[in-house]
Amino acid sequence: MAKKNGSLNRRGFLKGAAAGAAxxxxxxxxxxxxxEAQRGGNAAAPVPAPTQEQIARDAGVVRPPAxxxxxxxxxxxxxxxxxxxxxxEYVAGNPGSSFEGLQESFINYGNPPNRMPExxxxxHEESAVTMAHGYAKAEGKPMIALLHGTIGVQHAxxxxxxxxxxRTPVLMITGRDEGFIQAHTAHDMSAMVRSxxxxxxxxxxxxxxxxxxxxxxxxxxxxxxxxxLVVLDTEFQKEEARELKVPAYRPPQIAGIDAGKAKExxxxxxxxxxxxxxVRRLRTPQGVKLSVELAELVGASTGTGATxxxxxxxQRHPLCGPGASTAYDYTLGLEIPAAQASIIGPGLATLLAxxxxxxxxxxxxxxxxxxxxxxxxxxxxxxxxxxxxxxSLPLLIEEVKRQLTAxxxxxxxxxxxxxxxxxRKARIxxxxxxxxTKRNGWDSSPVATARIYAELWPLIKNEDxxxxxxxxxxxxxxxxxxxxxxxxxxxxxQGAGGMGYGAPASVGAALAAKSRxxxxxxIQTDGDLNYAPGVLWTAVHHKLPxxxxxxxxxxxxxxxxxxxxxxxxxxxxxxxxHIGTSLRDPFIDYAKMxxxxxxxxxxxxxDPSKLAxxxxxxxxxxxxxxxxxxxxxxxxx
Amino acid sequence: xxTILGIAVFLLTSMLPIYAQRxxxxxxxxxxxxxxxxxxxxYYSYSCYACHGYNGETGRxxxxxxxxxxxxxxxxIRFLRGRANVAPLxxxxxxxxxxxxxxxxxxxxxxxxxIRTFKNAQPDLKNIPLLNQIVEDASxxxxx
Numbered sequence: 001m002a003k004k005n006g007s008l009n010r011r012g013f014l015k016g017a018a019a020g021a022a023x024x025x026x027x028x029x030x031x032x033x034x035x036e037a038q039r040g041g042n043a044a045a046p047v048p049a050p051t052q053e054q055i056a057r058d059a060g061v062v063r064p065p066a067x068x069x070x071x072x073x074x075x076x077x078x079x080x081x082x083x084x085x086x087x088x089e090y091v092a093g094n095p096g097s098s099f100e101g102l103q104e105s106f107i108n109y110g111n112p113p114n115r116m117p118e119x120x121x122x123x124h125e126e127s128a129v130t131m132a133h134g135y136a137k138a139e140g141k142p143m144i145a146l147l148h149g150t151i152g153v154q155h156a157x158x159x160x161x162x163x164x165x166x167r168t169p170v171l172m173i174t175g176r177d178e179g180f181i182q183a184h185t186a187h188d189m190s191a192m193v194r195s196x197x198x199x200x201x202x203x204x205x206x207x208x209x210x211x212x213x214x215x216x217x218x219x220x221x222x223x224x225x226x227x228x229l230v231v232l233d234t235e236f237q238k239e240e241a242r243e244l245k246v247p248a249y250r251p252p253q254i255a256g257i258d259a260g261k262a263k264e265x266x267x268x269x270x271x272x273x274x275x276x277x278x279v280r281r282l283r284t285p286q287g288v289k290l291s292v293e294l295a296e297l298v299g300a301s302t303g304t305g306a307t308x309x310x311x312x313x314x315q316r317h318p319l320c321g322p323g324a325s326t327a328y329d330y331t332l333g334l335e336i337p338a339a340q341a342s343i344i345g346p347g348l349a350t351l352l353a354x355x356x357x358x359x360x361x362x363x364x365x366x367x368x369x370x371x372x373x374x375x376x377x378x379x380x381x382x383x384x385x386x387x388x389x390x391x392s393l394p395l396l397i398e399e400v401k402r403q404l405t406a407x408x409x410x411x412x413x414x415x416x417x418x419x420x421x422x423x424r425k426a427r428i429x430x431x432x433x434x435x436x437t438k439r440n441g442w443d444s445s446p447v448a449t450a451r452i453y454a455e456l457w458p459l460i461k462n463e464d465x466x467x468x469x470x471x472x473x474x475x476x477x478x479x480x481x482x483x484x485x486x487x488x489x490x491x492x493x494q495g496a497g498g499m500g501y502g503a504p505a506s507v508g509a510a511l512a513a514k515s516r517x518x519x520x521x522x523i524q525t526d527g528d529l530n531y532a533p534g535v536l537w538t539a540v541h542h543k544l545p546x547x548x549x550x551x552x553x554x555x556x557x558x559x560x561x562x563x564x565x566x567x568x569x570x571x572x573x574x575x576x577x578h579i580g581t582s583l584r585d586p587f588i589d590y591a592k593m594x595x596x597x598x599x600x601x602x603x604x605x606x607d608p609s610k611l612a613x614x615x616x617x618x619x620x621x622x623x624x625x626x627x628x629x630x631x632x633x634x635x636x637x
Numbered sequence: 638x639x640t641i642l643g644i645a646v647f648l649l650t651s652m653l654p655i656y657a658q659r660x661x662x663x664x665x666x667x668x669x670x671x672x673x674x675x676x677x678x679x680y681y682s683y684s685c686y687a688c689h690g691y692n693g694e695t696g697r698x699x700x701x702x703x704x705x706x707x708x709x710x711x712x713x714i715r716f717l718r719g720r721a722n723v724a725p726l727x728x729x730x731x732x733x734x735x736x737x738x739x740x741x742x743x744x745x746x747x748x749x750x751x752i753r754t755f756k757n758a759q760p761d762l763k764n765i766p767l768l769n770q771i772v773e774d775a776s777x778x779x780x781x
Contacts, residue, residue, distance in 0.1 A: 424776060431775040435768040439759045440701075441694035448695050454767050461774070481771055557687065561730040564684050568733020569724040573740065574683045636687050637696040 050181045075206040076105035076237040078246050082213045084116050085249045088144055088171070090135065090511050092120040092128040092538075096148025098175025098184055101237030103146070117144055120511065120542055123534030125152045127504040129159035129227070131535070132170040133495070134468055134508025137310045138488040140284030142169040142220050143511070149175050149184040150192075153229075157193050158498050163227045164196040166495030167281075169220035170227040173213075176202070177234040189231040198226030206236040210247055218252040223283065223388045256391030259399075265332060266399035269298045270408055272330035274323070274415075279313040280305040280335040285487040287311060287390030291334055294393060295319050297400050299412035300332070301419045306484040309492030315484040319416065321423030334389040434480035446606045446633040452523065452549060453477035455611040459619055464518040468509035469502035470494055473525050473558060474551045475637060488512070499556075500531025503548065507535050510544035510627070519622050522548040524629075526583060526590065527556040536629065537597035543625040547618045550590050550631045552604065555582040557636050594629035603631025660702035664757070667709035669750045671743070676751025679744055685752075688730065693755040697732075701757040713749045714742055 079102060083091070091106055093099075107114045122128035128145040135143045147153050153174050163170045178185050186192075190200035199219040201212040209232055216228040257265070269275045277300045279291045291313055295302045301323025304313035313320055385392075441448035454477070464486070467478055470493040484490055491509060494501040506522035513520050529550075539546050555578070564577035578584070594601035600621050602614055611632065618628040680686060693700040699707060706716035720734035735745070762768060 428772065428775045431772050435762060435765075435772055438768060439762060439765055440698050441690060441692060442759045442765060444690065444692050444694050444758070446691060448690075454771070457771065458767065483774070555687075558730070560684060560687050562728040564687060565729045565731055565733045566724060568720060568735060569722050571722065571734065571736040571739060573738075574733055574735070575739075577684050577687075635690045635692075635695040637690070 050183055054181050071238065071240040073241040074101060074105060074237065075209070075239045075241050075244075076102040077109045078206070078210055078241050078244065079213060079232065079237065080105045080109045080117075081246045082210050082249070083144065084110065085246065086214065086217050088117045088142065088217075090120050090131075091117040091144035091146055091173075092122045092131045092508075093144075093146025094122050094125065094128070094148075094152075096146075096152050096175055096184075097180060098149035098152075098177045098234060099146060099173070099232065099237065100175075101234060102173070102175065102232060105237075106146075120538065122504075122538055124532045125155035126159045126500060127507075127532045127535045127538070129156045129163060129170060129172065130501055130504035131508035131511065131538075132172075133159060133163045133166065133168050133501075134491060134505030135512050136163075136168045136170060136508075137166075137491040137505070138466055138468065138509040138512040140286075140311060140487070142171045142217065143508070145170055145172045147172055147174040149177060149189060150186050151184060153189065153193060158500070159504075160193050160227050160229075161196045162495035162498050162501065164198065164495075166492075167223075167225050168227070168495070169225040171213075171217050171220050172197075172227055172229040174229060174231050175234060175237070176231050180234070190229050193229065196227075197229050198224070200229040200231070202231040203233075203236070206239055206241060207244060209233075209236045214247065214249055221283075222252045222254055225283065254388050254391040256389075256393070256395060257385060257387045259395065261385065262392070262395040262399040263403075266396060266403050268330050269300065269332060269400060270403055272328075274325055274328050274330075275300040276303070276323070276328035276331040277301075277313075278303040278331060278333045278336045280333075281309050281492075282311040282335060282487075283388070283390045284311065287393065288313065288487045290390065290393035290397065292317065294397050294400065296416070297397065297404070297412075299415040299419070301328075301423070304484075306489060307479040309490065311487045314486075315489075316427070317485070318420035318423060321419070321426050324415070324418040324422040334393075431480055438477060438481065441635060443608060444635060445608065446553075446635050447608045447611065448635050449475040449551060449637065450477045450481075451608050451611065452551070452632060452634070453481050455608075456521070456549070456615055457481055459612075459615055460519065460521065463619075464516070465489070465521060466491065466509050466513060466518055467521045467523070468506035468546075469522045469524055471523065473528075474523050488518075499528045502528045503539075504532065504535045506546050506548070507539050507544060510539060510546040511542070513545050514543075518545065519619070520544070520546045522546055524548050524550050526550060526552045526554060526588065529590070530583075530588070533593060534597070536594055536599050536627075539627040540598040544627055545622050545625065546627040547615075547622045548594070548599075548627070548629040549615070549618070550603065550629065551634050552588075552590060552631055553634050553636045554584055554587055555636070557581075560636075590629060590631040594631075599629050600626050601629040601631070603629075604633045605630065606633040660699065660704040660707075662701055662703075662757070664700075664703055664753065664755075665708050669746075669753050670710065671746030671748070671750035673747070673750040673754050675744075676747035676749065679740075679748050680751050683735075683740065683748070685748065688732070692758070693752055694757075694759065699752070700755045701759070707749075707752070710746050710749050714745045717745055 093103070095103060103119070106117065106119045120131065122131060125145070125147050128147070132143045132145045145156065147156050156172070160170070160172070174189055176185050176189055189202060190197065194200060199216060201216065203209040203212045209230070212230045216230045220226065220228045275298055277291070277295050279302060282288055282291065288311055295313070296319065300319065301321060302313050302317070302319045304315055304320050306312040306315045438450040438454060440450070442451060461483065466486070466488045467482070467490045471478055471490070472493060478490065488509070491505065502522055502524045506520050510520040560577060560581035563581050564574045567574045567577045589604070591601040591603040602617070605611065605614055614630050618630050621628040688697045689699060690696050706712050717735040717740065718737065720732055722734045
């Protein structure tokens with residue numbers, strides 16, 4: 001039963017990993033181990049169901065007992081102040097009696113109230129966490145998801161798992177009320193999601209609650225990033241704080257490479273005749289900016305992950321591409337996949353024992369020259385330095401500048417010009433080849449998926465846009481047809497392939513976009529939307545700049561093909577392969593669904609010649625602050 | 638005999654991807670004996686559209702890339718019967734096998750008749766301004 005001690009071991013490990021993070025975790029948690037919690041729960045005697053009186057109270061049909069005295073300075077005000085101090089923009093949640101004190105502070109405390117963070121009404125906890133997931137990928141920082149005790153945490157479980165798998169920071173708060181509905185509390189609330197949250201705490205006092213929130217935030221944003229959970233008792237939310245001070249917030253000190261290593265790598269980059277930099281997913285937009293600065297300083301051709309996820313090198317930067325020669329004699333990897341494998345792809349064993357050394361992070365990977373020294377996924381001989389790449393870049397840039405001579409500068413400028421021309425040619429060649437295939441089924445009805453991306457591009461190419469929905473099931477046509485030059489151009493996949501992601505992640509991205517004059521594109525697969533479509537209402541209610549275009553192939557299409565193949569190899573015929581895999585009899589009308597949630601919409605459209613005008617109407621609406629949905633009936637793929 | 642047949646089947650199936658890659662741009666002209674109307678219903682109910690699109694032009698498209706397996710009814714039926722009948726451990730989106738007890742020769746001919754009605758409707762690239770513009774933009778620095 002190694003897991004019994006996992007909590008303490010893990011905290012010990014993470015405490016070390018997050019050097020300089022705010023407070024010590026050890027004092028913030030209950031002493032209840034998962035095993036003790038189980039004993040306390042008394043497996044032989046199930047928790048009683050809520051009484052009629054309790055349910056009536058929860059439903060608001062009886063007056064609550066006047067046992068809670070009015071307070072001048074409720075503890076939850078201090079909790080919200082802590083969140084304000086950390087610059088958190090949004091909290092998404094739906095109401096739960098276990099955090100009513102905190103919710104009241106969110107909406108009333110501060111001047112102006114309900115700002116930083118603003119309360120975003122979610123219709124499902126799964127959507128609340130996925131909104132935070134999408135927001136963090138777009139913005140490089142967390143927002144808050146507020147979860148009701150036990151049942152809300154369980155609703156959120158799948159999306160927590162996805163955020164964990166996707167190394168995305170999310171700050172989650174759940175309420176705990178021991179004296180109210182027993183079914184909505186637990187001795188160890190976090191236990192049910194502990195194997196896929198990075199850190200959790202169940203503070204024992206109001207003071208501990210405040211530092212726990214700071215610590216949870218810092219753990220979430222310290223690599224390896226991930227969702228964190230703080231359990232806040234209702235009594236701490238409601239108690240009189242008196243003179244208790246809000247502790248000053250100290251951001252985490254994220255470890256980068258040391259000066260010696262920076263000197264060594266800088267020298268290697270400058271001594272190389274043809275250096276290469278492979279950039280994958282950095283933490284924040286600032287990291288992307290720094291990676292561009294480094295590549296330009298040393299004149300390295302650069303690889304990017306911008307078409308597979310956020311926070312990577314601009315796709316059409318002159319240095320982005322194979323460069324003038326692929327005989328690289330030194331490659332520097334910044335969060336390259338080979339180094340990320342230990343955290344991006346945790347197997348079940350890792351999830352069950354997250355305190356093991358398997359949790360690491362990509363870091364910075366110098367690869368010596370040689371025939372196989374192409375970097376990227378092929379750089380299997382690379383020895384990863386367990387340090388954050390983004391945090392390493394300032395020192396590395398400084399060191400490169402220090403070592404740069406006039407002669408080297410001249411050589412670098414010549415090399416950059418050659419790379420730029422070679423990359424331009426390579427780009428034209430790749431796109432010319434790609435468009436040949438994109439015209440397949442160009443005039444087909446239903447609509448070919450490539451045509452959706454092609455028709456949309458001229459309408460958004462001069463806008464500040466973000467494609468927030470995963471494109472794997474929709475052909476990924478943006479990879480060739482669009483131009484991914486911002487850290488948030490494409491936010492990538494679900495994390496763990498879970499459905500119910502596209503719309504809420506897009507809403508999260510749209511929250512990030514709203515105050516930044518950006519528009520969010522959600523090319524929404526139909527099977528995915530049906531998990532929690534209520535998030536469309538959230539988009540309307542909060543006037544989010546989100547254009548949803550349905551990729552409506554009326555099926556969970558990948559699975560239809562899987563089952564069809566299985567029918568075939570078993571010799572039983574494919575004519576029932578649609579059972580349980582397709583969405584027909586009746587077809588779902590997504591325009592009406594959206595209208596039901598108050599969203600402007602149109603469709604279904606199956607004639608490709610009608611797309612451009614519909615997309616234009618949709619974008620015009622979005623720019624007015626009114627999200628829009630267009631139902632497009634598509635070819636399956 | 639079984640061995641020789643096995644080798645022949647192996648060779649045939651191992652060459653299929655090559656045929657698939659080197660398909661004929663022109664549709665076959667062999668005789669068609671099935672009913673395209675029946676075939677249309679079967680193309681849908683047996684989920685052929687799922688991989689090949691409603692018009693054979695998308696996904697694993699065959700219109701404009703007519704493989705030898707589609708050259709005539711006999712080849713088509715042989716192809717349907719000769720697909721793998723051992724399930725891999727991981728899910729697959731390969732072409733399923735269609736045994737005779739699940740799809741008769743007559744039904745197969747009907748489907749064949751229907752797919753022979755498919756026309757190569759994609760315009761020439763020069764007639765798609767949108768895609769030409771995208772190629773042209775690629776030669777420029779970033780738009781943003």
